[in-house]
Structure formats: C-alpha cells, structure tokens
C-alpha cells in the first residue's frame with residue numbers, strides 16, 4: 237500500500253512545481269524554483285523508475301525466490317527433465333507500476349542468477365487463478381488435432397509481452413504473481429488459507445509441475461522444437477467423461493475405485509511413507525493386491541468408452557493417459573518438493589488418500605512412489621527414461637510399468653524364498 241501511495245503522489249508533486257516556474261521565468265525566485273523543479277523532476281523520474289526496482293524486495297517475495305532456488309537445486313527425478321534450465325516470469329503486485337505506458341513490473345527468474353527486472357506493457361493472461369503460461373513458438377504442421385484449443389494457444393500473451401521476452405531469449409515461460417496473494421483467489425484461496433498452505437511452497441511445486449507441461453508435453457502436442465522426449469501416444473481424452481463414466485459410472489465402480497485406492501495407499505505407507513514404518517514385503521503384497529483390484533474394476537467398466545478427439549477409447553486407455561499426463565507430472569512436482577525439504581510424505585499422503593474427482597492425481601503419483609520405495613530412485617529414474625520415448629501405452633503407461641516391475645519383483649522374491657527354504661530344508665542337506 238505504501239508503494240501505491242508513493243507512485244501516485246510523486247508525479248503530482250513535480251507537475252505543480254513545473255507549472256509555477258513557467259509562469260514567472262525571470263525572477264531570482266523563479267530561477268530557484270526552476271532549480272527546484274529540475275531537482276523534483278529528476279527525483280520523481282528516479283522514483284517512478286524505482287517502483288519496479290522496489291518490486292520483489294519484500295520478505296514474502298524474497299522467501300518465494302529462495303524456495304524456487306531450493307527446487308532448482310534438486311537433481312532430475314524424471315528422465316532428464318531439469319527444472320533449473322527453465323526461466324519463470326514473475327509479475328509484481330499491481331501496486332508496483334512503472335510509467336503509464338509500462339504498467340506491469342515483472343522479472344525474469346533464472347536459477348542461480350539475480351532477477352532481471354523488466355517493465356511489461358500489459359499483464360499476460362493467466363490459465364488459472366494460480367499461474368499463466370506463455371508459448372510464443374509457432375505451432376508445427378504435425379500438431380495434434382485441437383491444438384488451437386489449448387489455453388496457451390487460445391489465449392496468447394499480448395504480442396508486445398511476447399516480443400519483450402523473445403528479446404531476452406525466452407519463448408516459453410510459466411508466469412506467477414509474486415508474492416501470491418491467497419486472499420485474492422476466492423474460494424480456492426480460502427481453502428488454502430484454512431489449510432495453512434505456504435504460498436511460496438505452492439508456487440515452487442507449481443513451477444516444477446507447469447514447467448514440465450510446458451517444456452516436455454506441449455512441444456510434442458504442438459510440434460515445436462523440443463528439449464525432452466515425451467510419448468506421442470499421449471493425447472488427452474475427455475476428462476469429464478473419464479470422471480463421470482470410468483470412475484463413477486455406477487455405484488459399484490465408485491466403490492471399487494475407493495477400495496483400489498485404499499490398497500494403493502497401504503502399499504505407499506509400507507513402501508514409501510515414514511521410514512520408521514517401512515516394510516518392503518508388505519509394500520509388495522499391497523502392490524500385488526492393487527494390481528488385482530484394478531483388473532477387477534476394469535471388468536466393471538466393460539464396454540464404456542471415452543472421447544479422445546474424434547475417436548473413442550477404452551476407460552483403461554483413458555486412465556493410463558491421464559495417469560501419465562497429470563499423474564506423473566504431479567509426482568515430479570511432489571518428488572522435487574520432497575527432495576528440496578519443502579514437504580514430507582505425511583503431508584503428501586493427505587490428498588493421495590482423500591477423494592478427488594480426478595483420481596489419476598492420486599493413482600499416478602502413488603504408483604510411482606511405490607515403485608520408488610520398492611526399487612530405489614535409480615531404478616525409478618530408469619523407468620521414467622523408458623516411459624519418456626515410449627511408443628505405446630502397453631509399454632509406456634505408469635500402470636504398465638508398475639505391473640511389470642511389481643510382478644518381476646514378486647517372482648524374484650518367490651525364487652529367493654524358495655532358495656532359502658531349500659537351504660534350510662534338513663532333508664536336502666542330508667540326501
């Protein structure tokens with residue numbers, strides 16, 4: 237509020253002095269006034285320019301920047317996706333204003349570097365109340381059907397903003413208001429405040445998550461130059477149909493889904509949760525039960541289909557797609573935040589074990605956490621490196637990988653148990 241008052245009063249002060257000085261140009265008093273005017277003009281222009289220089293210096297912003305650095309310092313958790321390679325565009329609160337023609341104080345954030353402050357001629361549109369995305373690369377001829385409907389394409393940033401960023405070598409960037417004001421977010425903000433959520437940690441998790449969408453998935457969908465591999469088979473199904481049919485098409489289906497998630501959460505608790513309670517054998521058992529209960533739920537889905545562009549696909553395929561597209565992305569954000577010490581497994585467990593209409597936000601990350609717990613981070617990283625360039629859901633979906641590795645692990649364990657039994661069998665020793 238202090239900044240708003242300063243920026244509006246400074247130009248008024250100088251205007252008054254200049255007007256007086258031009259009325260009496262010859263007297264000694266007026267020479268003094270002219271001098272005052274010159275000083276006042278210099279001061280006010282320095283102040284007007286300094287409004288953007290003042291942005292992002294408050295303690296909440298400083299904390300947000302520190303938290304961004306923390307997630308940027310985490311080694312890749314998914315294939316070679318490296319969050320620290322990508323810039324962020326930060327927009328200051330509207331209280332910070334430059335000149336009339338440059339109303340938005342902004343800054344480019346890059347890991348390990350000082351903020352690069354810029355003044356933008358307009359505020360770029362947001363995709364949701366929490367963030368925006370700018371993608372000014374052109375769309376290639378082999379873009380997916382419906383590419384024009386993707387928010388980042390449909391609601392382009394003003395061309396002057398895109399140009400200002402391009403002149404700094406930035407074509408794609410995730411955008412945040414910093415600091416994030418939860419009170420301005422309506423009901424979502426109220427829920428976050430009630431949950432005592434830390435805006436900086438939410439933004440750090442989102443920065444990793446949304447940058448992954450923007451830099452890993454969008455270039456594949458929009459046929460743009462890419463840094464990372466992403467499966468070409470990933471084409472988003474109709475999410476409303478997926479929610480309503482596949483997850484909740486009948487009371488039996490809803491119940492079966494609930495039970496399935498409970499089994500998966502049990503596997504998470506045993507394989508990946510609090511280290512004092514870890515039990516790999518129990519984790520593997522629950523993981524096998526989860527595979528069985530999912531197969532049983534698939535039978536209930538029977539002939540249900542979900543729209544994917546102009547064709548219709550099975551519920552199984554639609555769920556696989558979303559477990560990869562959103563579930564894996566959710567896990568990447570969470571695993572990075574956990575490694576950065578910004579969250580813990582008990583905090584993550586809350587929404588995983590709860591009820592979300594889009595259950596792939598639970599089942600996707602949970603399966604990856606269970607594999608992480610059972611196989612270790614290096615093995616999981618190799619799995620993600622197999623998923624990223626995969627050519628079909630049969631090999632590249634999270635659930636296909638989960639099933640494959642859990643079965644192999646169970647077989648290995650079965651063989652070593654049998655060997656242990658043989659070794660301890662007194663009859664074998666004596667004959």
Ligand SMILES: [Zn+2]
Nearest residue numbers: 445449562565
């Ligand atoms: Zn997402």
